[in-house]
Amino acid sequence: MTALLEVKDLHAAYGETRVLHGISFSVQSSGVVALLGANGAGKTTTLRAICGAVRTSGTITLQGQRIDGKQTEDIVRLGVAQVPEGRGTFMELTVEENMKLGAYTRPARLATEDFPRMFDYFPRLKERFRQQAGTLSGGEQQMLAIARALLLRPKLLLLDEPSFGLAPLIVQEIFQILRRIRDEEKVGILLVEQNAAIALAFAEEAYVLETGRIVMSGTSAAIMQDEGIRRSYLGY
Amino acid sequence: MLSGVLHQIMSGIATGGIYASVALALVMIYQATHHVNFAQGEMATFSTYITLTLINVGLPYWVAFVLAVAVSFVIGMGIERILMRPLHTAPVLSSVGVFVGLLLIVNSLSGWFFDYTIKQFPTPFPDRPMLGGYLSGHELGSTAVTLIVLLSVYGFFRYTRLGLAMRAAAFNPVSSRLVGVRVDWMLALGWGLAAAIGAVAGCMVAPIVFLDPNMMSGILLYAFAGALLGGIDNPLGAVLGGFMVGVIENLGGAYLVGTELKLSLALVIIVAVLTIRPTGLMGRKVFSRV
Numbered sequence: 001m002t003a004l005l006e007v008k009d010l011h012a013a014y015g016e017t018r019v020l021h022g023i024s025f026s027v028q029s030s031g032v033v034a035l036l037g038a039n040g041a042g043k044t045t046t047l048r049a050i051c052g053a054v055r056t057s058g059t060i061t062l063q064g065q066r067i068d069g070k071q072t073e074d075i076v077r078l079g080v081a082q083v084p085e086g087r088g089t090f091m092e093l094t095v096e097e098n099m100k101l102g103a104y105t106r107p108a109r110l111a112t113e114d115f116p117r118m119f120d121y122f123p124r125l126k127e128r129f130r131q132q133a134g135t136l137s138g139g140e141q142q143m144l145a146i147a148r149a150l151l152l153r154p155k156l157l158l159l160d161e162p163s164f165g166l167a168p169l170i171v172q173e174i175f176q177i178l179r180r181i182r183d184e185e186k187v188g189i190l191l192v193e194q195n196a197a198i199a200l201a202f203a204e205e206a207y208v209l210e211t212g213r214i215v216m217s218g219t220s221a222a223i224m225q226d227e228g229i230r231r232s233y234l235g236y
Numbered sequence: 237m238l239s240g241v242l243h244q245i246m247s248g249i250a251t252g253g254i255y256a257s258v259a260l261a262l263v264m265i266y267q268a269t270h271h272v273n274f275a276q277g278e279m280a281t282f283s284t285y286i287t288l289t290l291i292n293v294g295l296p297y298w299v300a301f302v303l304a305v306a307v308s309f310v311i312g313m314g315i316e317r318i319l320m321r322p323l324h325t326a327p328v329l330s331s332v333g334v335f336v337g338l339l340l341i342v343n344s345l346s347g348w349f350f351d352y353t354i355k356q357f358p359t360p361f362p363d364r365p366m367l368g369g370y371l372s373g374h375e376l377g378s379t380a381v382t383l384i385v386l387l388s389v390y391g392f393f394r395y396t397r398l399g400l401a402m403r404a405a406a407f408n409p410v411s412s413r414l415v416g417v418r419v420d421w422m423l424a425l426g427w428g429l430a431a432a433i434g435a436v437a438g439c440m441v442a443p444i445v446f447l448d449p450n451m452m453s454g455i456l457l458y459a460f461a462g463a464l465l466g467g468i469d470n471p472l473g474a475v476l477g478g479f480m481v482g483v484i485e486n487l488g489g490a491y492l493v494g495t496e497l498k499l500s501l502a503l504v505i506i507v508a509v510l511t512i513r514p515t516g517l518m519g520r521k522v523f524s525r526v
Contacts (some may be wrong), residue, residue, distance in 0.1 A: 051414065053410075053413075072413040072414065073413055073416055073417065073418050073419070076413070076414060076415065076416040077416050081414070082414050084410070084411065084414060088408065088410065088411035088414060089411070090404055090407055090408050090411060091407070091408075092403075092407050093400075093403065093404065093407070097400055097404075100397070100400060101400065101401070101404050101412070101415045101417070102415055104397070104401060104415050104416050104417055105415070105416035108397055111397070148415060152415065152416065
């Protein structure tokens with residue numbers, strides 16, 4: 001069976017600065033994979049590479065189809081949704097318009113079909129529906145970003161540090177909802193996180209990235225047991 | 237006296253509609269590129285020549301008008317795809333250079349194809365006073381056309397999916413790509429729309445000021461003043477600003493500085509706005525929390 005996402009020997013660079021040095025990993029359909037690592041390890045670059053936003057070599061396939069070298073818009077249309085670093089909110093537009101944009105690639109008459117399900121996950125978005133998205137709190141913007149990505153009905157959901165810049169309580173709330181999404185939606189998830197504890201509790205499998213190379217991989221349980229990882233990323 | 241003032245205000249609104257259209261075209265391109273398209277006026281003049289040529293080959297006015305607007309739309313898109321596309325990541329001065337170059341090129345093309353003599357341009361509206369003599373038939377008709385254009389553009393951006401995608405692409409191209417919006421095409425569409433709006437403005441103003449290759453240069457200045465006054469990043473503000481400049485220009489010309497110095501009023505407005513309130517009256521204030 002072909003994997004949902006298969007990354008092989010991926011290299012990426014910004015100009016002269018090489019960031020990824022040949023990483024390989026895969027996400028099974030409806031699988032949940034975490035990509036861990038410190039700042040600057042290349043986690044965000046990996047997500048950007050999958051979305052075609054950075055020059056790469058190596059191969060990236062989605063359900064057996066090559067997507068490396070394609071335009072971001074076309075990769076998105078094949079079913080890859082990204083919750084970007086910094087949430088990517090359309091600040092000037094309303095929550096409603098942000099959500100409509102999430103469903104932009106779907107047929108016009110079905111554009112609002114999934115709104116009730118999103119309100120069920122994120123009741124806060126219903127309360128804020130007509131508000132300008134720039135006025136939302138960080139946590140609410142994160143919820144909006146996740147809803148926007150899900151409205152695409154993706155096969156693969158890329159999450160870039162959903163915990164970033166949020167208070168611990170809000171992070172817990174968001175991950176509680178993400179767990180529901182993981183269990184209820186038929187979507188493969190690739191989660192990038194600095195917060196290893198929360199990521200390992202969420203994912204089935206994990207890869208650890210260090211300066212552009214994968215230094216360890218395995219089930220979340222196995223990685224959690226690893227002495228080195230515990231010291232470097234979990235702090236106990 | 238009072239009826240004189242009223243008359244000046246009414247015809248100020250009529251010319252203001254033209255400024256409002258051109259201001260809207262400027263704002264649309266500004267939102268997408270963060271530059272002012274100096275060639276907007278010359279492009280509109282060129283479109284007006286196209287209309288006149290089509291009328292001269294025997295087409296009815298409105299057929300020629302619609303055709304010219306459509307051709308202008310395509311030309312606008314073409315300019316974006318061919319000239320502007322390579323500049324998406326270029327420094328500011330490269331873009332300014334291209335805009336100025338475009339202004340000179342389109343201006344010279346107008347002169348080359350259609351010669352530099354001043355031409356009369358027909359109006360499709362009846363030539364008699366209306367609204368109790370306050371407006372000419374053409375002023376009333378052109379105001380109506382302008383209002384229809386402005387309302388349709390507003391409706392398009394506010395209520396259609398494509399309009400939403402175009403706004404999204406202008407505000408946040410990176411996130412737009414991530415939801416599947418084809419950002420490059422949205423920019424090209426924006427240029428097409430701006431060129432089409434300019435074409436309408438050109439055809440509406442040409443019967444008043446007569447047609448020559450420099451017809452729009454003064455109007456572009458008023459429109460720019462209007463856009464700044466209302467807020468260069470706010471389409472609604474720019475439209476209101478355009479109408480206000482039209483009224484100020486007419487009143488100022490009649491009672492303050494005389495018609496010869498009218499254009500300097502535009503410059504006064506530009507300088508005043510930039511020093512006192514650079515965001516304009518309705519400049520966008522985005523609330524953001526991080």
